[in-house]
Amino acid sequence: MTLADCDRVSEIRVRGWQSAYRGLMPQPYLDGLSVTEDAERRRSLFTRAPAHMVNLVAEDPDGEVVGWACHGPYRDGERLTADAELYAIYVDTGRFGTGVGQALLQESVRRCSAAGHGRMLLWVLRGNTRARRFYERAGFAADGAEEASEVDGVSVPEVRYARALAG
Template sequence: MTLADCDRVAEIRVRGWQSAYRGLMPQPYLDALSMREDAERRRERLRRSDGSVVNLVAEQDGDLFGWSAHGPYREAEVRTADAELYAIYVDTGRYGAGIGHALLQESVRRCTAAGHDRMYLWVLKGNVRARAFYERAGFRPDGAEEPFEVDGVAVPEVRYLRAL
């Protein structure tokens, strides 16, 4: 991912939240998400990056239609030797086209090549579609849950694990 990709990545991410989390999070919160603010956060994170977080984009003929990010697993604020998939989003018009699978497989490949033994990810407990996607890719819930609250509404996350 480059700085020039940040606007499109933010668009994909915000629309992805608005689509995937409808009914799981308060609608006013989802409606208020700002692509401009998200793009600026992406640019700032990319500028400050120490290289430990890998941002991948899926594109064809200059059209960007997916993004993922992975890096060290975070146990509270401490990075561990394991890997974590931080995010994966695909243009909502391209769901089911294999883009998410390709991004996930590339993250898994890179983490395996880097010598990580395990890869974790967190997913909203109620996000049935995403959970099935990760399970098809060999991830399994490991029993850990995190409370997550959005505008006073509980939207718990569950942790998934895959041995590499």
């Protein structure tokens, strides 16, 4: 990923939230998401990202960014652990089911394994059955950890998934 990719990544991310989280988060919150504001945030995060944070993009044959993933060490509160974490993965909603997400996830898993991480963890909304099936097909399983965040006064429960990495 480059700084120039941030606008497209934000478009993919915001449209992904609006599609995947419909019915799982308050609709006014989803409707209020701004690609422009997210892109500003993404540029700021990208320019000051620590070296351990890896941003990947997938491009179509014409060079258009069609997906984004971000990974690094697992965050346990303020502490980074020896495990890896998939922080985010989003695919252009028009490219669902085309293998873009699978390719991004496989590359993140490959890189985390090569870096010597023993496990990869991720958080997914409990009600996001499509994403949960996607991760399960890739060898991830819920490990029993759960937490909830609050979005516009509504509790949004997440479950943690884990997968052992080769290495």
